[in-house]
Amino acid sequence: MALNLIPTLEATMLAIKISGLHKTFNNSKRALRHIDLAVQHGEMVALIGASGSGKSTLIRHIGGLVAGDTGDIDVLGNAMQSGGRIDRHARRVRANVSVIFQQFNLVERSSVMTNVLTGYLGQIDGLRGTFGLFSRDEKQAAMRALARVGIAGTATQRASTLSGGQQQRAAIARALVQGSEIILADEPIASLDPASSKRVMETLQEINQTDKKTVVVSLHQVDYAMRYCPRTVALREGEIVYDGPSAALNSAMLRDLYGADCDELLSENAEPAIKNIRPLSTPQLDAPIKAATA
Numbered sequence: 001m002a003l004n005l006i007p008t009l010e011a012t013m014l015a016i017k018i019s020g021l022h023k024t025f026n027n028s029k030r031a032l033r034h035i036d037l038a039v040q041h042g043e044m045v046a047l048i049g050a051s052g053s054g055k056s057t058l059i060r061h062i063g064g065l066v067a068g069d070t071g072d073i074d075v076l077g078n079a080m081q082s083g084g085r086i087d088r089h090a091r092r093v094r095a096n097v098s099v100i101f102q103q104f105n106l107v108e109r110s111s112v113m114t115n116v117l118t119g120y121l122g123q124i125d126g127l128r129g130t131f132g133l134f135s136r137d138e139k140q141a142a143m144r145a146l147a148r149v150g151i152a153g154t155a156t157q158r159a160s161t162l163s164g165g166q167q168q169r170a171a172i173a174r175a176l177v178q179g180s181e182i183i184l185a186d187e188p189i190a191s192l193d194p195a196s197s198k199r200v201m202e203t204l205q206e207i208n209q210t211d212k213k214t215v216v217v218s219l220h221q222v223d224y225a226m227r228y229c230p231r232t233v234a235l236r237e238g239e240i241v242y243d244g245p246s247a248a249l250n251s252a253m254l255r256d257l258y259g260a261d262c263d264e265l266l267s268e269n270a271e272p273a274i275k276n277i278r279p280l281s282t283p284q285l286d287a288p289i290k291a292a293t294a
Contacts, residue, residue, distance in 0.1 A: 165196025
């Protein structure tokens with residue numbers, strides 16, 4: 001069956017649809033359980049949770065990098081995996097998904113420009129890709145992407161000479177060049193200082209708002225989720241325990257959901273911002289909250 005290259009009405013509304021996703025490792029360790037999730041096109045969604053909650057595993061499943069035990073994942077109306085198996089057309093579906101990793105995944109010995117140009121590898125023939133034969137238009141587009149993330153001046157530098165924040169922005173520029181509709185960012189600010197973290201999140205937010213790209217970003221820091229992502233999905237031990245407005249999050253809720261692990265989700269400057277959020281008892285905020293035992 002051919003890919004649905006002309007989006008259906010549902011595909012124009014839903015960028016990601018996950019049904020009944022379950023994943024265990026080594027036949028015993030539960031990584032994801034009963035994940036049902038829908039993300040509309042153009043949303044910016046934060047995934048939060050303590051270490052081991054399943055955030056990165058969920059990102060990797062959406063990106064088609066690993067198969068679940070059971071469950072279905074559709075991306076832009078096309079199957080990424082079905083019944084625990086990666087779809088045979090997944091490679092073509094992945095062309096519309098960019099994954100940004102915590103470790104940047106840059107070739108450190110290559111120039112920043114060369115790293116950004118690798119975003120084209122899924123769009124050009126194998127011969128050009130093997131020998132790095134990029135057109136003038138492609139190089140100009142790569143420069144525009146670097147300028148957009150604020151590091152155009154680093155184009156000729158080796159990637160290894162960049163700071164962590166600059167390397168992450170180079171990875172975002174590569175995603176821009178790829179031209180995908182969905183950007184998945186797996187802990188993109190986990191190893192960055194506050195100033196670099198702010199710049200990276202502002203860059204992702206600008207891409208979401210200006211280009212209407214769907215952005216799903218996993219975060220340890222709740223205050224960044226609240227500041228940049230209108231919607232937050234909270235995971236605990238592989239299950240979704242909250243899916244709703246980021247503005248509804250407060251310290252009481254987080255401590256109820258995560259207990260002692262809550263401190264891991266609050267950065268040094270988070271508490272004052274979280275305390276100013278409306279309390280959980282506000283009636284209209286009750287509906288999105290899922291019971292932790294569900």
